[in-house]
Amino acid sequence: MKTVIIGANGAGKSTMFYHFNGILKPKEGTVYYDGKPLEYTRDALSDLRNKVSIVVQNPDEQIFSSTVEEDVAFGPLNMSIERDEVERRIVTSLEKVGMLEYRERPTVKLSYGQRKRVALAGALACEPEVLILDEPTAGLDPQMSQEVMELVNELCLAGTTVIISTHDVDLAYTWAEEIHVLRKGKLIYSGSPEPFFANTEEVALSGLVKPHTFSINSTFESLRGRDEAPYPRTNSQLLAKLSTPDAKIGVIRMIPFDKEISEIPQVCGNIGIYGSRTRRAVRESKTRVDYYFNAIEGCCLDAMSGLDSVLVYDIELESLVRDTISVLGKFGKVPEMI
Amino acid sequence: MSEETQMDTLAYSSRMLYWAPLGKLLFCVLVLIANLVTESILVPFITLAIGLSMMAYSTNFKIPFFIAIALLEALAILIIGAGLISISGESGNVLWESHFLWINIYMTDDSFNKAWLVLFRGVAGMAVMMGFATSTPIPHLSQALRQVHLPVEIVELIVLIYRYGFLLLERMEIMYHAAACRMGFNGFLRSIKTTASIGVGIFISSTNMADKAQTALSCRNYKGYFPLYRAPAKTGLKWILFSALVCAAMIIFGLETEGIVNMYELFKGVLF
Numbered sequence: 027m028k029t030v031i032i033g034a035n036g037a038g039k040s041t042m043f044y045h046f047n048g049i050l051k052p053k054e055g056t057v058y059y060d061g062k063p064l065e066y067t068r069d070a071l072s073d074l075r076n077k078v079s080i081v082v083q084n085p086d087e088q089i090f091s092s093t094v095e096e097d098v099a100f101g102p103l104n105m106s107i108e109r110d111e112v113e114r115r116i117v118t119s120l121e122k123v124g125m126l127e128y129r130e131r132p133t134v135k136l137s138y139g140q141r142k143r144v145a146l147a148g149a150l151a152c153e154p155e156v157l158i159l160d161e162p163t164a165g166l167d168p169q170m171s172q173e174v175m176e177l178v179n180e181l182c183l184a185g186t187t188v189i190i191s192t193h194d195v196d197l198a199y200t201w202a203e204e205i206h207v208l209r210k211g212k213l214i215y216s217g218s219p220e221p222f223f224a225n226t227e228e229v230a231l232s233g234l235v236k237p238h239t240f241s242i243n244s245t246f247e248s249l250r251g252r253d254e255a256p257y258p259r260t261n262s263q264l265l266a267k268l269s270t271p272d273a274k275i276g277v278i279r280m281i282p283f284d285k286e287i288s289e290i291p292q293v294c295g296n297i298g299i300y301g302s303r304t305r306r307a308v309r310e311s312k313t314r315v316d317y318y319f320n321a322i323e324g325c326c327l328d329a330m331s332g333l334d335s336v337l338v339y340d341i342e343l344e345s346l347v348r349d350t351i352s353v354l355g356k357f358g359k360v361p362e363m364i
Numbered sequence: 365m366s367e368e369t370q371m372d373t374l375a376y377s378s379r380m381l382y383w384a385p386l387g388k389l390l391f392c393v394l395v396l397i398a399n400l401v402t403e404s405i406l407v408p409f410i411t412l413a414i415g416l417s418m419m420a421y422s423t424n425f426k427i428p429f430f431i432a433i434a435l436l437e438a439l440a441i442l443i444i445g446a447g448l449i450s451i452s453g454e455s456g457n458v459l460w461e462s463h464f465l466w467i468n469i470y471m472t473d474d475s476f477n478k479a480w481l482v483l484f485r486g487v488a489g490m491a492v493m494m495g496f497a498t499s500t501p502i503p504h505l506s507q508a509l510r511q512v513h514l515p516v517e518i519v520e521l522i523v524l525i526y527r528y529g530f531l532l533l534e535r536m537e538i539m540y541h542a543a544a545c546r547m548g549f550n551g552f553l554r555s556i557k558t559t560a561s562i563g564v565g566i567f568i569s570s571t572n573m574a575d576k577a578q579t580a581l582s583c584r585n586y587k588g589y590f591p592l593y594r595a596p597a598k599t600g601l602k603w604i605l606f607s608a609l610v611c612a613a614m615i616i617f618g619l620e621t622e623g624i625v626n627m628y629e630l631f632k633g634v635l636f
Contacts, residue, residue, distance in 0.1 A: 049582050072585055080583045087576045088583075090527055090590065092372060092503050099593035104585040112593065132373045134530060148584065 028182055030198040031191040033208035034233025039191035040083070042208065043158050047078040076105055079154035083161040085138070085145035094120070094136070094144050095129040101152040119150035122177060122302050139170045146174070156187045163197060172319035175201060177302060183346050199223065199237035200259050207232055220257045239264055256356050262326035266358035269330060276329035277362045278351065282341040283307065295333055298325045300347060301340025322350050329361030371431055372501055378422040380499035382596045386508035387603030392496045394611035399485055402618025405625045408484035410614055415491025422499040435490060442486040450479035459628070473628040480627040502526040504596045511599065516589065523590050528573055536566050
């Protein structure tokens with residue numbers, strides 16, 4: 027389940043997160059993990075924090091060690107894990123965030139975006155069951171935000187429960203399966219995003235705005251005198267909904283990446299890549315790529331415009347990629363995937 | 365990257381990074397002791413040669429600008445100190461005398477020689493300490509301190525202060541520039557006021573930072589100890605023997621060469 031906690035600044039998102047791993051103890055009520063109430067003994071909390079990792083908003087608050095690998099190893103070493111296993115986790119987590127080549131760099135030499143990735147790698151190295159990301163895209167440029175969100179998608183697919191806090195309504199609307207809205211420390215809404223964003227008054231009172239795609243869909247359908255549902259969450263879904271039945275839809279050539287990246291066919295149309303392994307291989311081979319980030323959406327938009335495109339993705343993400351494209355069927359025509 | 369953090373970066377790029385920090389520390393301390401034990405003016409030159417060799421091997425003499433300025437400042441203080449020693453003579457032939465207020469000033473051949481000895485010792489000592497500092501990051505030093513059974517609380521405090529000291533310095537730099545943008549340093553009094561405000565701001569920031577750091581540490585299962593993944597080598601017997609041997613050789617050399625070089629005799633005819 028992709029869960030997003032949204033709320034304006036000061037709504038209590040971070041405070042709530044710190045209840046999830048026992049940093050804060052609730053004055054009223056009980057926090058449950060895996061159906062059991064939290065215990066606040068030293069051992070129980072240590073055990074809980076091995077399972078529930080939090081990546082705080084500001085990486086400087088989370089990075090303690092002088093070098094990247096030392097910081098990533100901090101959590102696993104605190105868990106008294108064998109050195110070989112710690113090494114494996116360092117390599118895996120740094121690979122996932124694309125920072126493996128920086129493993130011996132001093133942390134003070136990294137840019138903000140790189141520090142943010144190292145902070146994420148530090149949490150991933152603990153291999154938690156639940157990963158909580160406090161404003162994961164805050165302070166990142168759009169491309170890096172996309173990269174982080176793609177990584178989060180991979181984690182979700184691998185079975186990690188991911189909870190994100192944000193006040194970026196577009197991000198929340200596009201990504202979340204379930205949202206929880208906080209206002210001045212109170213939970214005012216839980217459920218799928220559409221009913222909440224349809225309620226103009228609640229959105230305004232919560233200090234938020236409606237997502238861009240949601241607003242455009244509402245306006246168009248209101249002008250056309252049609253029902254707003256189904257609600258598109260991405261631009262490609264919106265285009266699929268608005269396109270005419272006789273519109274030409276492009277083809278997406280699907281290439282699961284499990285071999286050398288030099289074998290990408292240099293065909294007409296844009297090339298998109300998806301997945302950390304593919305991205306790394308492309309970086310190394312310096313192959314031409316048009317959609318380095320947000321590639322599924324890029325290829326879908328091309329298809330909606332009648333253009334063909336190529337999508338190369340990590341083979342283990344095949345179901346995620348196909349499912350994401352197939353969602354267009356709820357709104358209109360689905361591009362042919364060959 | 366702020367200049368304050370460059371020293372740390374330099375240490376991490378050192379060829380001597382993974383040498384036993386306690387061994388390096390022991391070696392440097394013994395060399396410094398040998399530097400002080402005898403009155404030979406040649407021993408500081410050996411010490412200087414050791415220090416410069418360490419710096420050359422460690423980082424090819426790379427010194428951050430900020431540290432170079434600090435070293436020059438230390439050198440200036442040493443020169444002033446040596447100058448004062450040279451005019452505080454109590455024994456030997458008087459080379460020059462004067463009166464300042466109620467103080468009689470004498471420069472004797474003994475005080476002149478002593479001043480040079482102190483200056484050379486100081487410069488040589490700085491070189492050795494720089495050789496150590498440019499090859500040993502604080503986390504490695506803290507590891508060494510753990511090995512000598514310094515209380516863990518003190519070691520962890522050193523690591524934390526080291527880590528957050530840089531962040532506070534970076535924040536101070538940001539506040540300084542922000543104040544300068546708003547003309548906070550126009551005039552002497554305003555500058556003092558602004559500097560004081562920055563100081564207060566930094567103090568408050570440090571408490572906030574400590575609070576957040578505590579939370580972030582707890583989130584990552586901190587158990588009161590910063591584990592090192594890639595620990596430097598441990599100090600073995602060879603380090604102890606090597607350091608003791610060098611120290612003993614320097615002392616013997618110093619005892620044998622005491623009085624061979626007399627700075628007064630060298631400058632005789634030039635200054636006096």
